Amino acid sequence: EPVGEFIRPQQADQVALGYSTRRGAYEFTAEVYGKRAQNVVDYIDGADVVLNPRLETLLVQGEGRAYGLELFLRRSTGRLSGWASYTLSRAEQRFPVPPRAGAVSGGGVNGGRWYRSPFDKTHNLSLVGVWEWKPKWTVSSTFLFATGLPATLPESRYMLDGFLVAEYGARNGARLPAYHRLDLNFARTMGRGELQFGFLNLYNRFNAQALRVRQRVNDPLVTEAVQTSIFGLVPSINYVFRF
Numbered sequence: 561e562p563v564g565e566f567i568r569p570q571q572a573d574q575v576a577l578g579y580s581t582r583r584g585a586y587e588f589t590a591e592v593y594g595k596r597a598q599n600v601v602d603y604i605d606g607a608d609v610v611l612n613p614r615l616e617t618l619l620v621q622g623e624g625r626a627y628g629l630e631l632f633l634r635r636s637t638g639r640l641s642g643w644a645s646y647t648l649s650r651a652e653q654r655f656p657v658p659p660r661a662g663a664v665s666g667g668g669v670n671g672g673r674w675y676r677s678p679f680d681k682t683h684n685l686s687l688v689g690v691w692e693w694k695p696k697w698t699v700s701s702t703f704l705f706a707t708g709l710p711a712t713l714p715e716s717r718y719m720l721d722g723f724l725v726a727e728y729g730a731r732n733g734a735r736l737p738a739y740h741r742l743d744l745n746f747a748r749t750m751g752r753g754e755l756q757f758g759f760l761n762l763y764n765r766f767n768a769q770a771l772r773v774r775q776r777v778n779d780p781l782v783t784e785a786v787q788t789s790i791f792g793l794v795p796s797i798n799y800v801f802r803f
Contacts, residue, residue, distance in 0.1 A: 566616040572597040572624075589632040597624035600653050602678075605669060605731070620669060622655035624677060642689035649684070651677035669731050676710040676732040683707045696749040701742065708736035714773050717783060724775055724783065736768040737787075753801040760794040 563569045578591035599621045603609070607618040628649025635641050656672035669675070685705040693699045710732035717726050745758040766789035776782040 568599045570599045585637040587634045591630045594627040600624040620655045624653040626651040639692040645686045647684040651680040653677050681707045698747045700745045703742050705740040708738050739767045756798040758796040764793040
């Protein structure tokens with residue numbers, strides 16, 4: 561939602577402290593950071609955005625904070641090169657209701673308490689390796705691991721006029737399963753070009769992009785969680801020509 565009459569511009573202040581060193585073929589960097597933000601935007605509880613022409617009435621503004629540690633190690637020379645990066649972090653936000661709104665004590669989202677940002681990831685790891693296998697041949701691989709994104713899931717249910725109604729828990733109080741995948745690529749130099757054979761998500765991991773809860777079709781009294789995944793194993797072949 562753009563800034564306007566109802567939405568104030570977001571502002572943030574960030575501080576960081578880092579250390580970097582190089583020893584021969586290896587480079588190491590470490591950094592800690594902290595960030596505070598104002599006028600962060602999120603939806604109110606129970607917001608219905610489908611075909612709603614006035615989304616600004618569904619938004620609330622509050623404050624956010626984020627802090628973490630970032631580590632980076634790289635080897636840049638030799639037949640085997642690559643890097644490893646790891647981030648340990650937390651991102652949170654809070655939306656209390658002003659007293660003039662006449663709401664109950666706390667109010668806002670999640671009772672006005674701090675809760676995980678939609679983009680919060682506790683752990684984020686990347687491993688990249690590049691191996692000069694033989695003349696004109698290069699093999700590279702990438703492994704990614706990240707904590708699953710926060711999600712809001714039902715904690716209980718009750719029957720109302722013959723229908724099961726879900727009672728949702730705290731905003732972003734749960735998480736999707738952890739995300740991880742392995743990519744592998746072979747490249748052969750051919751004159752001014754390069755022929756590449758690749759495999760995205762080599763071990764065919766179906767990572768969760770979303771998770772929703774529904775009643776089972778053949779038994780409405782049974783609730784089931786349905787995971788949405790986009791890609792499994794994806795092979796590819798490319799030719800890159802350099803002018």
